[in-house]
Amino acid sequence: MLAVGPHARTFETGRESMTEMSRTPTSKGAGGSYLDAPPVVNARIKEGHQQWLSRALLCLMFFLLAILAMFVSLLALSSVLSTKADLNLAPDGTFQIAVFSDLHYGENESTFGPPQDINSAALMRQVLAQEQPDFVVLNGDLITGENTFAFNSTGYVDKIVAPLVQGGYSWASTYGNHDSKYNLSREALYAEEKKYANAYTQHGPAGTDGVTNYVLEVYSPVTTGSSPRPIALLWFFDSRGGSAYQSLPANVDNIDNYVSNGTVTWYRSVQAQLQGEYGILPSLAFVHIPMLAFVDLQDQNSPKVSGPNYPGLNADVPLAQQGYSDTGSEATPFMQALLDTPGLHSIYSGHDHGDSWCGRWPNSTLPGYGVGGGSGQMRPFLCFCKHSGYGGYGVWNRGVRQVRLSFDQSGDMSVNTWVRMQAGDIVTAVTLNETYGEDIYPTADGQ
Known part of the structure; x- marks a missing residue:
């Protein structure tokens, strides 16, 4: 050893x-x-x-x-x-929203599509430079999904938001029926959008259908304390529609085109919770496809939409609404929930490219239609945005609805709205107050 x-x-x-x-x-x-x-x-x-x-x-x-x-x-x-930073009023107590609706990027890539997208981007830059809003809403049909390919469909988000990113604007979105197609899904669209720090778009919780069901709070110019109290609410709803991703036959619509009952349940619950915490707050709602209340309003005789009391383009007659049946039974729960909301001031929709008017929710309904507000009820206003993109059907001049909220020292809100046309002129400038529908306005609609 x-x-x-x-x-x-x-x-x-x-x-x-x-x-x-x-x-x-x-x-x-x-x-x-x-x-x-x-x-x-x-x-x-x-x-x-x-x-x-x-x-x-x-x-x-x-x-x-x-x-x-x-x-x-x-x-x-x-x-x-x-x-995210809080959404705050400007120092003068105002909060202006520019609503770009129906941009329809991504149409036929080999012919007319790319020039359309260039024109849409130019419109966005021009209107943003002229208006300089505090916030931007993309109110559905961002992309014409049936014309895109799976490998590049969500890439159009980068093109859409480029003018916003370059200008330092924050935004929030609702999704439309063309945002769900064989080669494009709402989930992928949302994932791409959330890569940007300026995107305030949120994903709805479990139990809601679609993606863009959420609420944003708006605060005073300077928030103090650990738990500041919001001064207004912005509601966003997904009216869905379109076809499921990679489902055959391709691009055949198979998603319900109305705000679901599950979303209505969520909305009622959260609205009651916020009201219990803060009291009644003034609020606005954004949803891509309009409800049957718009149909009732369009059909009423006095005052008529597109007239001196309710000015604006009224070329899509009859308009296309949420749901399938003439009775509107699918969308009734959503409409009733909106009518039951204290402080809800106005609702903004796109989808119908040929309409750009505002009106008061009708106090009665046509036989078998919708939900009436009742004559003694503070009924919300209904507004079409304005076809902003060069994609999608229609040859009407493009423009962008502006919504300016103004608050006095007591927190009371007033709302002025107008359409800024790409050519620079302003049309259908109105005040959505108690006498709207009685006041007389110029009828020029920019067409």
Whole structure:
């Protein structure tokens, strides 16, 4: 058996000495076994193993702590980046919203589509420069999904929001019936949109149908305290429609085109919760496809839409509304929920490219239609946005509805709205107040 001298190296560097191990008998054929080594050798080998194990565990612990610290740092950074600033009134107590509706990017890519998108982007830049709104709403049909390919469909989001990003504008979206097609899904559209820090669009919770069902709070110019009280609410609803992603036959509509009962249940619950916390707040609602109340209003004789009391383009007659049946039974729960909401001032829709008027929710309904507001009820206003994009049907001049909220020192809200045409002129400028429908306005509609 080989002797181990008193100066043999042990585990001072944290590694076992290969020289030492090679001198330690490991088999009977080599003159003995490991177990036959002197006790002092066994003790030193055992001590070396323990030291090596301790140092290995220490290194592993430091490695895991470093990974944990990196994860916490990334999580904190992500939280900071994803935190949105409050939506605040301007110092003068106003909050102006520009509503771009029916942009319809992504139509026929080999012919007329790209020039249309260029024209739409130019309109957005021109109107933003002229109006300089505090906030932007993209109110559905951002993309003509049936004309896109799976590999590039969501890439149109980057083109749509480029003027907003370059101008430093924040925005929120609803999705329309053309935003769900064989090669485009609402979920993918939302994921692409949320890559941008300026996007306030949110995903509805479980139990709601579609994607864009959410509420945003608007605050005073300067918020103080740990729990500031909002001064107004902006509601967004997904009226759905279109066809399911990658479902055959391709682009055949198979998604219900109305705000679902599940979304209505969520809305009633959250609205009651906010009212209980803050009291009655003035609010606005945005939904792409209009409701049957719009149909009732369009059909009424006095005052007529597009006239001096309700000015605006009225070329889509009859207009296309939520639901399938003439009775509007699918959309009735949503309409009733809106009518039951204290403080709901106005509702803004697109979808019908040839309409751009505003009117008061009718106080009666046609036989078998919709839900009437009742003559003694503070009924919300109904407004069409204005066809903003160069995609989609229709050859009417393009424009963008502007909605300016004004608050006095007591928190009471007044609303003025107009359409800014791409040519620069302003048409159908009205005040949505108690006498709207009786007041007389110019009837020029920009066409």
